[in-house]
Amino acid sequence: MSTSSRQNGSTRAGDAERIQVAQLLTDAASQGRLSMDEYEQRLAKAYAATTQGELSRLSADLPDFATTANCGGIRKPAPSTLLLAILSGFERRGRWNVPKRLTSFALFGGGVIDLRYADFTSPEVDIHSISIFGGQTILLPPEVNVAIRGHGVMGSFDHVGEQGTPGAPCITIRGFSLWGSVGIKRKKRKNS
Incomplete structure (x- = not known):
């Protein structure tokens, strides 16, 4: 993978990253930072995102994005x-x-x-x-x-x-x- 693709955000996004951004958007909506309409629009775009750059743009104006979405590691599903x-x-x-x-x-x-x-x-x-x-x-x-x-x-x-x-x-x-x-x-x- 080239360094330039990582820097411009064209690295492919995975399910775990889409789920993390969806959770961040849910947090923002519950705190009143996003209206329900804007939340639902961004959520749909987050699930459809194919690159990390698209995910970054959806949450760039929200606090704590850098620490929440880029924490790395695979998130395990909740227990049955x-x-x-x-x-x-x-x-x-x-x-x-x-x-x-x-x-x-x-x-x-x-x-x-x-x-x-x-x-x-x-x-x-x-x-x-x-x-x-x-x-x-x-x-x-x-x-x-x-x-x-x-x-x-x-x-x-x-x-x-x-x-x-x-x-x-x-x-x-x-x-x-x-x-x-x-x-x-x-x-x-x-x-x-």
């Missing part, structure tokens, strides 16, 4: 998580680390998995959702790509449009519902 609702409920909302593998189970209970403000720690996420006489809702931000492989038996398992922004995390949702539901919805972030 199990969410249970047996005669009860669960909720994952706000800012949290989305693992590479997430399993949710509702038996005579319910839950909400809100990915709109979450930090993705892996470019690919597998969610296994099972509802038996219960209900779950999965809220997706507009930019993610999704593949749904679930089925309802005497119940429902929603299907939504799969296309998001090229380069954004890809979420695969598998599972089934028996006399229950797994509701999957794309929903914009609220303006603060």
